[in-house]
């Protein structure tokens with residue numbers, strides 16, 4: 001039964017606002033849920049189950065441990081992940097996720113296995129803080145890789161240059177880094193002295209994640225943002241073992257508004273089909289390339305190459321073009337690996353269907 005008979009006020013889960021609920025989710029929820037469902041946000045997943053934070057009365061929240069069976073999908077891109085909005089139902093058969101709401105954004109990485117398919121690390125993220133320490137020379141190529149990944153997710157990247165207390169000349173690093181990050185705000189902070197942390201808190205709007213190299217300073221920033229608090233919630237279990245207390249740091253509301261997601265594996269992700277993200281990361285090169293005489297210009301020595309011209313004029317750095325081409329090759333390699341896997345799977349399917357002729361044809365074409 002759809003929610004048409006219920007007034008919007010009575011289903012609006014006010015306590016979930018701190019977890020990122022917004023009015024536009026009302027309608028989406030109503031279209032996937034029936035009257036016995038409540039809305040909630042997935043804060044952690046484990047095998048076949050997940051923790052979902054739901055409204056508990058008018059001002060509190062609680063966490064339910066829900067079965068994800070009904071929304072299970074062999075495609076790892078479609079299984080529930082931290083940050084998903086869900087319609088949860090508690091019935092005689094236990095508590096389970098009946099449906100997921102459509103995702104606005106998703107952070108995807110290539111899975112560690114040989115299968116080279118995408119794996120969603122977190123959903124419905126608005127802001128991605130790329131954390132870079134100022135105590136060593138910044139690796140611009142690595143920054144560009146993280147930015148491509150961030151853009152690809154659909155979220156807005158922000159560059160966070162941290163450990164400014166250890167930097168010799170934070171301003172000149174900022175200027176260098178800005179050239180590798182068109183369209184991205186670059187902040188200078190220190191989690192130790194609190195310098196710039198209020199601005200960072202203001203910039204991390206909606207649901208945020210922090211990514212970056214190990215040791216960059218992500219946990220230290222998260223601790224300052226969260227006020228060193230840890231969410232402790234009562235967990236309702238439907239298996240007769242009663243209530244118990246659980247602690248999680250994977251998805252936490254920030255004191256000044258917004259939500260921080262910190263799931264295992266999200267901090268140092270690799271590219272997964274980030275073609276669009278690369279275009280945004282290197283938007284100025286993409287724009288120049290439009291002016292090249294040849295559509296398929298490789299910007300090496302072709303006549304009428306606008307990219308080479310910009311390099312010769314000192315408007316574009318050779319390093320940036322090299323980095324762009326390197327990341328495109330890397331991305332194509334990942335894409336070709338997953339294409340090969342798809343071809344293998346198609347072949348197998350045809351063979352089991354007895355369509356040997358067609359399978360041979362595909363195999364021959366390679």
Ligand SMILES: Nc1nc2c(ncn2[C@@H]2O[C@H](COP(=O)(O)OP(=O)(O)OP(=O)(O)O)[C@@H](O)[C@H]2O)c(=O)[nH]1
Nearest residue numbers: 162163166190191192213214215216217218219220
């Ligand atoms: N001086 C100074 N040290 C910092 C700052 N932020 C972090 N550190 C130190 O840098 C080290 C690494 O910081 P972490 O926050 O653990 O780094 P991380 O990015 O979370 O690392 P992983 O958990 O491995 O991904 C720690 O010893 C911190 O105390 C800062 O702003 N200034």
Ligand SMILES: [Zn+2]
Nearest residue numbers: 292297299305
């Ligand atoms: Zn060119």
